[in-house]
Amino acid sequence: MVKRMAVMLMLGMACVSSSEAQAPEEVFLEGNRHYEDGRYAAAAAAYRSLLRYQIRDPVLEYNLANTEFRLGNLGQAILHYERARRLDPTDRDIVANLEFARSFRHDQVEPEPQMAIVRWVHALQDRLGPDRQAWGVVLLVWLIAALNARCFSRPRAWSATHGWLLGALLLLLAVSSASWYTTLERLDGRRSAVVLDQVVEVLAGPGHNNPALFTVHEGLGLWIRGERDEWLQVSLPNGLHGWIAKDAVGEV
Amino acid sequence: MSGRSPRRGTAAVVLVVALFAAARAQSAERLEVRAYIQPDFNITETQTFRLMLEIKGGASGSEVTVSGLGQLENLQVVSGPASHVSMRWSNGRQSSKTQLAYTLLPIAAGPATVPALTVKIGGRPYTTEAIRIDVGRSTAGVPPRAGSAQGSAGPAGDGADLFIRARLGKTEVWVGESVPLSVLLYSTQSFAGRPSLTNDPALSSFWIEDIEVSPQDSFNTKIDGRVYMAVPQILKILVPQTSGEIEIEPFVMQIPVHVRSSGDPFERFFSFGRTQNVVRKSQRLTLNVRPLPTVGRMDDFSGAVGVFTLKVGLDREQATANEAVALTATVEGEGFLRAVAAPILDPPPDIKVFDPKVSSSFRTVRGKLVSRKTWEWILIPLAPGELQLPPVRFQYFDTESGSYKLANVDLPLLVVRQGDAAPESPLAGGEIQLQHRDLAFIKPLGDRLQERVPRAHQRTAFLTALLLPLAWAPLAVLVGRHRARMQRNLGLARSRKARSRAKQRLRRSAKRLDEGDSAVFHEEVARALVTYVADRFDRAAAGLTYQLADELLAAQGLVEPLRQRFRSCLEACDLARFVPSSSAPERRSEMLAEARELIDEMERSW
Numbered sequence: 001m002v003k004r005m006a007v008m009l010m011l012g013m014a015c016v017s018s019s020e021a022q023a024p025e026e027v028f029l030e031g032n033r034h035y036e037d038g039r040y041a042a043a044a045a046a047y048r049s050l051l052r053y054q055i056r057d058p059v060l061e062y063n064l065a066n067t068e069f070r071l072g073n074l075g076q077a078i079l080h081y082e083r084a085r086r087l088d089p090t091d092r093d094i095v096a097n098l099e100f101a102r103s104f105r106h107d108q109v110e111p112e113p114q115m116a117i118v119r120w121v122h123a124l125q126d127r128l129g130p131d132r133q134a135w136g137v138v139l140l141v142w143l144i145a146a147l148n149a150r151c152f153s154r155p156r157a158w159s160a161t162h163g164w165l166l167g168a169l170l171l172l173l174a175v176s177s178a179s180w181y182t183t184l185e186r187l188d189g190r191r192s193a194v195v196l197d198q199v200v201e202v203l204a205g206p207g208h209n210n211p212a213l214f215t216v217h218e219g220l221g222l223w224i225r226g227e228r229d230e231w232l233q234v235s236l237p238n239g240l241h242g243w244i245a246k247d248a249v250g251e252v
Numbered sequence: 253m254s255g256r257s258p259r260r261g262t263a264a265v266v267l268v269v270a271l272f273a274a275a276r277a278q279s280a281e282r283l284e285v286r287a288y289i290q291p292d293f294n295i296t297e298t299q300t301f302r303l304m305l306e307i308k309g310g311a312s313g314s315e316v317t318v319s320g321l322g323q324l325e326n327l328q329v330v331s332g333p334a335s336h337v338s339m340r341w342s343n344g345r346q347s348s349k350t351q352l353a354y355t356l357l358p359i360a361a362g363p364a365t366v367p368a369l370t371v372k373i374g375g376r377p378y379t380t381e382a383i384r385i386d387v388g389r390s391t392a393g394v395p396p397r398a399g400s401a402q403g404s405a406g407p408a409g410d411g412a413d414l415f416i417r418a419r420l421g422k423t424e425v426w427v428g429e430s431v432p433l434s435v436l437l438y439s440t441q442s443f444a445g446r447p448s449l450t451n452d453p454a455l456s457s458f459w460i461e462d463i464e465v466s467p468q469d470s471f472n473t474k475i476d477g478r479v480y481m482a483v484p485q486i487l488k489i490l491v492p493q494t495s496g497e498i499e500i501e502p503f504v505m506q507i508p509v510h511v512r513s514s515g516d517p518f519e520r521f522f523s524f525g526r527t528q529n530v531v532r533k534s535q536r537l538t539l540n541v542r543p544l545p546t547v548g549r550m551d552d553f554s555g556a557v558g559v560f561t562l563k564v565g566l567d568r569e570q571a572t573a574n575e576a577v578a579l580t581a582t583v584e585g586e587g588f589l590r591a592v593a594a595p596i597l598d599p600p601p602d603i604k605v606f607d608p609k610v611s612s613s614f615r616t617v618r619g620k621l622v623s624r625k626t627w628e629w630i631l632i633p634l635a636p637g638e639l640q641l642p643p644v645r646f647q648y649f650d651t652e653s654g655s656y657k658l659a660n661v662d663l664p665l666l667v668v669r670q671g672d673a674a675p676e677s678p679l680a681g682g683e684i685q686l687q688h689r690d691l692a693f694i695k696p697l698g699d700r701l702q703e704r705v706p707r708a709h710q711r712t713a714f715l716t717a718l719l720l721p722l723a724w725a726p727l728a729v730l731v732g733r734h735r736a737r738m739q740r741n742l743g744l745a746r747s748r749k750a751r752s753r754a755k756q757r758l759r760r761s762a763k764r765l766d767e768g769d770s771a772v773f774h775e776e777v778a779r780a781l782v783t784y785v786a787d788r789f790d791r792a793a794a795g796l797t798y799q800l801a802d803e804l805l806a807a808q809g810l811v812e813p814l815r816q817r818f819r820s821c822l823e824a825c826d827l828a829r830f831v832p833s834s835s836a837p838e839r840r841s842e843m844l845a846e847a848r849e850l851i852d853e854m855e856r857s858w
Contacts, residue, residue, distance in 0.1 A: 024701045035694050050701065057701045063694040070691075087705075093692040100691060134708035138717045145721030149728035154735065184707070 024050050028060060035063065040070045058088035062097070069101055075196035075218040077101050079250040082194060082221070086187055086252060090129040106217035109236050125183040133180035140173040191224035193232065193249040200249075202242035206231035213242040222249065283309035285371050287380035289356075296388045297361045298415070298502060298533040300330055305352040305371060305380070317372040318352065326364035326387065330355040330506075330531045357504065357533055361389040389535075414439035416485070416505050418534035421619050426542050427495050428557035429651050430588040430621040432463075435486035435503050435534055440478060444527040445508035447485060453501035457541075459491040459591065463616060489614075489621050491588045495543035503534040544649055548656040552596045556648035558587015558623075562595060562659035564644045570667045573636050577666065579629045581644055583659075587651070589614070589623035595646040595659075597629065600639065604632040633668040640665055743790035750787030754780045754851050758844065765840055771829045773840055777847050778825035781818065784851055788858075798822050810857055814850070821846055 022030075031046030047064035050057075065080035081098035088094065114122075125133070147166055151157050201212040206228045216222070222234040225241065232249065235241035289295075290302045305318065321329060332354030339348045358364055366383040414437065421432040437447055465484040473482050485505065492498060506529050544557070560583050567578040581595045590612055599605045608627040615622055633639060641663040650657045708714050738745040757780035764773045779793075785801045786793035789808075798819060805815050824843060 025697055028697055028701055032694055032696065054704055055701050056704045059695045059698065060701060066691055066694050093695070097691050100689060131708035134714060138714065141718060141721050145724050149724045152725070152728035153731035184709075188707075 024053070024055055028063075031063065031067075035067055035070075040067050043067045044071060056083075056087060058084045058091060058094065061087060062091070062094050065101070066097065069097075074101060074104055075194055075250070078105075078219045078221070079194040079196065079252060082192070082252040088129070089126045089183075089187060090132070095126070102219065105219040107220045109220065109238055112237050121179070122186070125179055125186075128183075130180060130183045130187060133176060133183060137173065137176050137180055140169060140176060144169045144173065191251065193222050193224055193234065193251045195220045195222065195244075195248060196250050197248045200244060202234065202240075202244050204242060206233070206243045210243065214240055216244075224251065283307060283373060283378065285373070285378040285380060287366065287369055287383060289366070289383055289385065294388065295358065295385055297358045298535055300355050300357045300531045300533070303332075303354040303356050303366055303383075305333070305354075305369070307350040307352075307371070307373065309348065315372070315374065316350070316352070318369055319372075320367050320369040321354070323367040324356070324365070325367070326359050326362060327356045327366065327385075328359060330357045331529065355531060357531060358385075358387040360536070361387050363387070413441060414507060414509070414530070414532060416503065416532045416534045418500070418503055418537055420490075420500075420537055420539055423538070424540040424542065425492060426557055426649065426651055426654075427492055427544050428555065428588070428649065430489050430491050430558065430586075431539065432616065432619050432621065433486070433488045433490050433500070433537075434484060434619075435505075437483045437485050437505065437507065437532070438473070438475065438480040439483070439507075440480055441509065443507055444510050447483075447505050447507040449486070449503060450506050450531070451501075451504045453503060455488075455490065455500065457492055457494050457498050459493060459588070461489040461491075461588075461590070461614070461621075463487040463489060487616070489588065489616075490539075491591075492539065492541040495541045498539045498541055500537040500539065502536050504531060505533075506531050545655075550647050550656070550658070552593075552645065553647045553649075553656070554593045554595070556583065556587060556589060556592040556646075557651060558585055558589075558648065559650060559652055560585035560587060560589075560646075560648050560659065562644070562646045562661050564595070564661045564663060566664060566666060569664050570669070571633060572669045573633055575633070577631045577633065579631055579641075579644075579663070580626060581629075581646070581661075582624065582626045583646060583648075584622075584624040586620050586622055587648075588621060589625040592625060592648075594627045595644045597644060598642045599631065600641070602633065602635045602637075603639065603641075604634060606630040606632075633666065636668050636670040638665055638667055746787045746790055750784050751851060751855050753787055754784035755848070757783065758848055758851075761847075762844055765844065766837070770840065774825040774828040774843070777843060778822055778829075781822060781825075781847055781850065784854075805854075808858065810854060814853060814857065817846070818850055818854070821850060 027046050027050055031043045031050075034040070034043035034046060044064060044067045047060060047067060050060055051064070061080045061084035065077045065084060068074075068080060069077035078098065078101050081094060081101060084091070084094045085098060128136075144166065147162065147169065151162055195216050195218055198218045200216050202214050202216055203210040204213050216236075220236075222232075222236060222244070224232050225235055226233040227246070228243075230246050231243045232246055233241070234244050234249075285305070285307050287303065287305050290304055295301055307316070318333070333352040336351045336353070337348065338351075339346060356366075364385045364387050366385070368382045369380045371378045371380065416435060416437045418433065418435045421434075422429075425431050465487045467483060470481055470483045473480055486503065508527050508529050511528050562581065562583050564579065564581045567580070571577050579597070583589060583592070583595070594608055594610070597605065606629065608629045610625065610627050612623065612625040614624070643660045643662045646659040647656055648659070649655075738748075757776060761773055761776040761780065764776065767773070782796055782798075782801060783793045785791075785804060786796050789804050791804070802815055802819060805818065821843070828839075828843070
């Protein structure tokens with residue numbers, strides 16, 4: 001709450017024309033009104049003012065991404081869609097718009113081939129999201145604990161049914177935990193970035209004196225493998241890797 | 253021509269002049285080198301002329317190198333050099349003259365310059381004077397010069413009486429309107445070979461269709477009283493894509509002709525069968541292209557510009573459902589149709605329409621382009637009934653009236669009968685198809701914006717909920733052990749449950765408090781008290797007399813007043829059971845309260 005008050009205070013100080021402090025929600029609604037009226041630059045300014053005060057809401061990131069797309073900033077649009085998806089991977093609109101924006105990229109990098117079952121599992125994991133899976137794991141732990149408590153507290157209450165039930169619950173717990181872990185790994189485990197400049201050369205080393213290995217274009221997603229000073233070591237899903245200037249990309 | 257032009261700049265021509273040995277004596281004689289053009293007047297942009305380099309004096313086997321031709325201004329070298337050496341004996345002295353001839357062609361009308369050339373003879377440089385020329389603008393269709401009319405000399409003094417002329421069908425057209433461009437070669441003599449185009453004027457503002465020309469299309473025409481044979485060389489259909497004044501660069505052709513000889517029979521004999529290439533250049537052309545007006549243009553304007561007619565038709569007027577029907581639309585007329593969009597169909601939803609098959613052709617009629625383009629759609633009627641297809645529309649720009657016109661042709665009624673064939677495609681039946689993809693719209697504010705929200709596993713509540721079941725385990729074990737002990741010692745278990753069972757019985761008695769049957773109530777209360785003692789001492793309630801119960805209580809150390817109350821309570825119950833009138837409702841309540849209090853106090857006394 002204290003943080004929220006601080007945000008309101010800062011927003012109020014930033015709002016020169018207004019004598020009243022605006023709540024973040026009011027600024028957000030103002031951005032929405034600008035967007036609906038086609039004033040995309042003003043909408044983007046409103047949304048960005050909220051980001052500056054550490055508000056990280058998937059809806060805010062999504063609306064800002066839409067606005068950047070309308071302004072023709074493909075790289076910024078994809079960056080904010082990625083951030084929105086990381087915050088709420090269960091939102092289908094975010095995923096659909098991200099795919100739509102990606103279709104405008106110049107670079108079409110083929111992703112690593114995956115079996116159909118893996119794609120299906122990933123889709124299911126994204127539908128559930130990491131938080132739901134986490135609470136599902138808690139629920140299973142409670143069920144197992146309750147079953148055990150019932151059996152321990154009643155002498156000679158163990159039966160084959162209890163055994164099968166406990167085995168099934170333990171198996172389900174193992175699968176759910178693994179799924180939850182891999183979902184977290186996919187979303188948060190690897191640092192990624194999006195190219196913001198229209199054309200950027202990826203160099204062989206962290207410095208302009210290194211030869212260019214290949215060229216990437218706005219909106220392309222990169223994995224971050226390391227960093228040094230103002231340079232990031234990045235790689236592509238197709239195995240290409242090199243060094244890119246930090247200011248040419250935005251980290252998701 | 254440009255492909256085989258002589259070397260520019262430091263173009264070097266190595267000429268070895270082998271003079272007679274006697275001329276060696278004159279080698280020390282002073283050399284004269286000069287440059288001049290031939291002819292030196294009335295040069296126009298379409299004429300070639302000769303640049304002559306004349307070297308007077310002895311040049312015994314020396315190398316002659318000419319440099320500076322690369323700095324020609326507004327001129328280009330077409331061919332050369334051709335060399336000619338002549339020697340003369342006079343008064344016992346020998347003199348020689350060497351001539352180098354280059355054929356030059358102006359690039360455009362205006363000033364042109366042959367710069368000062370450096371001629372190195374035997375390593376010694378000589379410099380000529382620069383020559384300035386005023387290149388006149390060519391008048392189209394006029395033979396080069398009156399002099400050539402005599403048949404003695406061509407415009408460049410090459411003896412050939414011929415010229416080429418480029419011609420546009422119109423000088424002012426609309427954007428998209430076709431205009432023919434022809435290049436004709438006019439000559440009074442026959443050629444020694446096939447003329448060839450030596451440049452490729454840029455026509456980037458046009459859509460171009462090349463039309464093949466044939467020597468059979470030649471014709472005779474009289475110009476300035478002379479009869480020329482006009483031979484078409486190039487025919488192109490130009491379709492301007494942009495508006496404005498567009499200039500078309502001149503065409504340059506190289507024509508092989510027979511060498512003309514003078515009247516000297518001796519020379520005529522030796523020059524028989526010799527040929528030479530002559531170069532001719534057409535005049536520059538200008539085409540004024542007007543933009544199409546915006547007034548009257550429909551959204552589905554086809555892009556056709558010209559004068560056209562539209563014909564449409566169905567291959568049948570009766571069909572069964574799901575049977576293919578061909579709809580053909582043909583646009584024909586003066587103008588260019590290759591890049592034109594199809595006429596507009598507005599098929600009803602119960603007809604499936606496949607993309608049309610397109611064919612087009614064109615021909616030239618009296619210098620005008622006549623085109624024909626046909627679209628053939630396959631229609632699949634999906635349901636039986638009488639189908640009135642909407643008219644087929646085709647909007648074009650009419651160049652004659654300078655306005656847009658809409659060709660609208662009605663289609664006949666199509667009678668569709670119920671057929672046996674199954675529907676061909678699941679697309680039929682009005683399936684909704686995505687016409688345009690776009691972003692999903694922005695989202696409204698839900699409840700409130702979230703600040704940086706940690707994942708579920710990063711929250712305290714999650715960890716608490718996850719670890720809480722661990723605390724159940726020892727609790728469950730304790731409960732289980734307790735229960736096991738209870739099961740092993742039934743007497744103890746019964747004793748511990750004595751109070752709760754007694755209270756349970758008393759609750760049942762309380763329910764009968766208001767019932768009229770006092771005996772049952774008191775019997776229940778008495779049983780509760782006796783059962784309590786039986787449970788406490790693990791005895792059978794059936795054989796437990798009041799006396800025995802009192803003894804048990806005494807043995808347990810219960811104080812006499814409490815035992816007295818216990819006995820009084822039991823006796824009162826017995827009395828009430830056998831003399832129901834002795835117990836009023838108020839008395840029953842007191843009895844129940846007394847029994848509860850007794851059990852509580854006995855419980856505390858153990």
